[in-house]
Amino acid sequence: MRRVYLDHTATTPLHPQVFEAMIPYLKEKFGNPQSLHFVGQEALNAIEEARERVAGLIKAQPEEIYFTSSGSESNNFALKGFALAHRSRGNHIVLSVIEHQSILHSAKNLEKIGCTFSYVPVDEYGMVDPEEVKKVLTKETILVSIMLANGEVGTIEPVAEIAKVCRNHDVLFHTDGVAAVGNIGVDVTKLKVDSLSLAGNQFYGPKGCAALYIKKGARIFSFIDGGIQEKGRRAGTENVAGIVGLGKASEIAKDILEQRIEKVKPLRDKLIQRLPQKVEHVRITGHPERRLPHQTSFCIEFVEGEAMLLSLDMQGVAASSGSACTSRELKASHVLLAMGINHATAQGSILFSLIEETTLEDIDYLLEVFPPIIDRLRKMSPLYTKFLEEKEK
């Protein structure tokens, strides 16, 4: 059976060159970068080279890059680190309603120690209006955190404009760039954010290695206390092989980003164009233009996401969904609900995200196997029956 992987949002595969670059650091170059001897120095040189490469991808300075274990850790680091370091100035933080759980759940915990939060809404396309951010800023506001792009619906937020609003009000600005970095061009000198998180497994790097960009001079609390690793802000023996992999993935992304976009975007566009032609009552979610080039998400009316995923899985297609039944906590995607999509429609969420290996044949195969799946599930659906009955009346 054909195997079609369309779940970039969950993780990308490891680029073969990244794999090759990592191997020596799992074998003979096993040193601890903090050791004085030549074995340690070899590892230290490797992570510093990786730091330069990651910095190069987002046009930062190498000393502004802090390695972490995941995008979630980077987001926790920024939110909690800034909140704690700036408490004397205030305790009010602004988020968007569509932030990743690593931001939203950090906020829940920060509330317990007295931080207060305001949540700015998004429009039907999942876009934040910078004016809305401006409206909720108070004298107490110390931080705003709005994602660069939403991995679920693909919408790219007006981060540079929001950052400008924050600068004018002397408020720190963090952006969760996990879904964006490595997939679209990201330049921190243009965005002018105070911090940005990124994760290797979103652009063909390894899992378990990510980074937080912290603008030089920004005051932040250390996230893990211990040794002097990552300038004491994130202690713990470095994941050397992972860091080397993240560095290599960053170097590749910087070199061939345009080619990657040119390759996946037309395939993605074909999917966006053809699926609604083949299947009725399909809604495309996210912004029509300002969106990540490799992904597309739909809400298929009258059917439920997990049932679609299982059926696609049996046909060898790997995708994802924001339906309540797919999530462990059995809640529909907060992103879709925030965009004004009702619960029943959100249940029909399905997300296809392409990787650089995706071919035209893969997309054609999906377009061939998916409509009959929807058809079968709709025939079982009481909602569809009701819809047809009402249509007849």
Next chain:
Amino acid sequence: MIYSEKVMEHFQNPRNVGVLKNADGVGQVGNPVCGDMMTFYIKVEDNRIADVRFQTFGCGAAIAVSSMVSEMALGKTLEEAMEISNKSVAEELGGLPKNKLHCSNLGADALHKAIENYKKRQKATKKDQPAKSADKAKCYCPYCEGSLEGMEGFCKECQIELEECGECGMPKRKGAKECPHCGKTKVIV
């Protein structure tokens, strides 16, 4: 795979899918907010379930559970069918993941509702009253599924005040920001 082979088999080849046009009893449970919706239709002859059909909007577990319940119910007396429990359904399916156990509740509930609906209709016919349409969702409380017949804006069973949703016209808790039928929500600002 998160599901047992038996669950996947029922998901792929569900038994008794469809609508019974002249059903003797109809039972509907769930709403799109909680994820799943099931409708069971039964035909009763000599106190036995002579035919059964279902429709399900929901995940793989929900579809497999409905299929299994329909299979278990067919041919049983009404009393035996009332004995079908979420536990026995889950067991027959070779187990369900913990967070999917609520789906098995729904399956048995929908069947039991269809039986209750049949009994209600029987009583009504005896009294020579026209049977009321059971699947008229407006007559049911969206929270506890209790009957709202003859009640205006109040659910006796869960003791809450109800009002019509401005969006879809269905009952919802008075002042609730989120309608359980159409899911219209207000964004937090």
